[in-house]
Amino acid sequence: QQPVQSPQAVILREGEDAVINCSSSKALYSVHWYRQKHGEAPVFLMILLKGGEQKGHDKISASFNEKKQQSSLYLTASQLSYSGTYFCGTRAGGGADGLTFGKGTHLIIQP
Amino acid sequence: KAGVTQTPRYLIKTRGQQVTLSCSPISGHRSVSWYQQTPGQGLQFLFEYFSETQRNKGNFPGRFSGRQFSNSRSEMNVSTLELGDSALYLCASSFDSTSSYEQYFGPGTRLTVT
Numbered sequence: 001q002q003p004v005q006s007p008q009a010v011i012l013r014e015g016e017d018a019v020i021n022c023s024s025s026k027a028l029y030s031v032h033w034y035r036q037k038h039g040e041a042p043v044f045l046m047i048l049l050k051g052g053e054q055k056g057h058d059k060i061s062a063s064f065n066e067k068k069q070q071s072s073l074y075l076t077a078s079q080l081s082y083s084g085t086y087f088c089g090t091r092a093g094g095g096a097d098g099l100t101f102g103k104g105t106h107l108i109i110q111p
Numbered sequence: 112k113a114g115v116t117q118t119p120r121y122l123i124k125t126r127g128q129q130v131t132l133s134c135s136p137i138s139g140h141r142s143v144s145w146y147q148q149t150p151g152q153g154l155q156f157l158f159e160y161f162s163e164t165q166r167n168k169g170n171f172p173g174r175f176s177g178r179q180f181s182n183s184r185s186e187m188n189v190s191t192l193e194l195g196d197s198a199l200y201l202c203a204s205s206f207d208s209t210s211s212y213e214q215y216f217g218p219g220t221r222l223t224v225t
Contacts, residue, residue: 002153032213041201041216042154049211087154098167099144099214101154 001025003090005102012078012109020073020105022088031064031071032089032099035082042087045073075107083109113138115204115217123223129190132220136183136204142166143185144214145177148199157200160185161207189222197224 003024012018022031030049034042046057048064048071056062059076071090075082085104091097116135124130136143145157156169160179177187183204189196199221203214 002155030211034216041218044213044215047211047213089154098156098159098169100156101146103153 002100003088003102005086005088005105007105008103009106010108012107014080014109014111015077018075018078018082018107020075020086020088020107021070022072022090022102023068023070024090024092026069026090026092028064028066028069028071028090028092029097030091031062032091033062033071033073034087034089034101035084036087036104037084045086078107078109080109080111083107115202115215117200117202117217117220119220120218121221121223123225124192125225126192126194128192129188130192130222131186131188132200132202132222134185134187134202134204134217136185136202137215140204140206140215141183142205142207142212142214143179143183144203144205145185145187146201146203147171148201148219149197154201157187192224194224197222 006021033045036042062073064071087101087104089099089101118133142161144159147155159167163179174190179185199219201219203216205212205214
């Protein structure tokens with residue numbers, strides 16, 4: 001069963017913050033975040049493993065709440081280059097299951 | 112390091128035909144996963160291979176099959192093509208198939224079935 005992402009779409013002005021959520025009904029072992037620009041392949045952003053850790057680089061960070069089987073991606077002071085579709089991928093089954101992706105969140109950053 | 116490569120990049124086939132897509136992973140990566148991407152369904156997991164063994168399979172009919180060779184290159188095959196098989200097929204490679212390794216995607220093969 002694929003994870004559920006929210007919101008489906010969001011439009012921001014440059015410099016504003018955004019939060020994208022990903023939730024699953026399964027016990028998750030890891031959460032993977034990707035960004036895809038139109039006509040391009042998805043690009044890896046970060047991976048969070050079971051343990052509730054938070055990760056980040058530059059102005060993009062993410063958290064993983066193991067108890068709630070939820071992950072959130074935080075984009076602070078958004079830049080035009082952040083525009084694209086963000087996908088969360090989840091692995092359950094102790095990490096042995098295939099990577100299952102949500103339907104994506106479309107993010108548009110306007111100048 | 113060269114990235115993941117997929118061939119061909121574009122393909123047009125007729126209903127009922129079969130097709131074979133190829134994926135060459137990043138050097139040193141032993142795991143290859145395949146995904147189907149459509150506007151309505153997003154990224155859907157097809158299968159995952161590691162060291163020539165299928166580790167996982169998604170919820171697709173038996174017309175979809177794949178294999179991995181000893182050099183980690185992978186192929187997927189779709190037999191008896193249907194119009195609904197039109198999609199972007201992405202392969203992704205990773206060092207291992209366990210949960211802690213990130214996947215790197217290739218540019219995809221755009222399949223159009225007429």
